[in-house]
């Protein structure tokens with residue numbers, strides 16, 4: 528009946544876990560229940576952002592503190608540990624290289640997105656722990672609204688310009704994503 532070997536099943540489970548990790552689900556549930564609509568892992572944007580809110584021109588990355596080197600900084604050993612990213616004592620060089628590469632890639636992705644006119648919002652796993660969660664999510668929703676109204680209230684638009692811009696936005700689904 529069950530054609531998967533335990534190893535295969537384990538692999539499948541691991542793949543699913545890495546895609547729908549719990550911290551990301553916390554963010555998605557919050558966004559959805561507060562009326563923010565999004566899509567996942569947008570294939571045409573740099574870095575395939577976890578969550579993309581086109582209306583806000585914002586990408587949200589939910590980062591694991593270890594893999595993405597939260598609060599680490601460069602030091603004598605290459606990378607100094609932080610409270611939420613402890614570099615393992617064995618195989619240190621390997622981990623330092625790996626985590627540094629991830630940090631570099633995150634920076635590159637954000638720069639590319641910003642060049643394309645997208646906002647990047649990074650949420651760290653530690654910010655979604657029960658004690659911090661409410662504050663983090665409230666500030667996320669504040670940030671998104673701030674971005675949105677920032678566009679709406681840009682000072683030099685006349686009303687006519689605003690209207691024609693809205694029409695233009697409705698028509699162009701590509702929204703500057705290289706179409």
Ligand SMILES: [Zn+2]
Pocket residue numbers: 592597611612651652653654
């Ligand atoms: Zn952290």
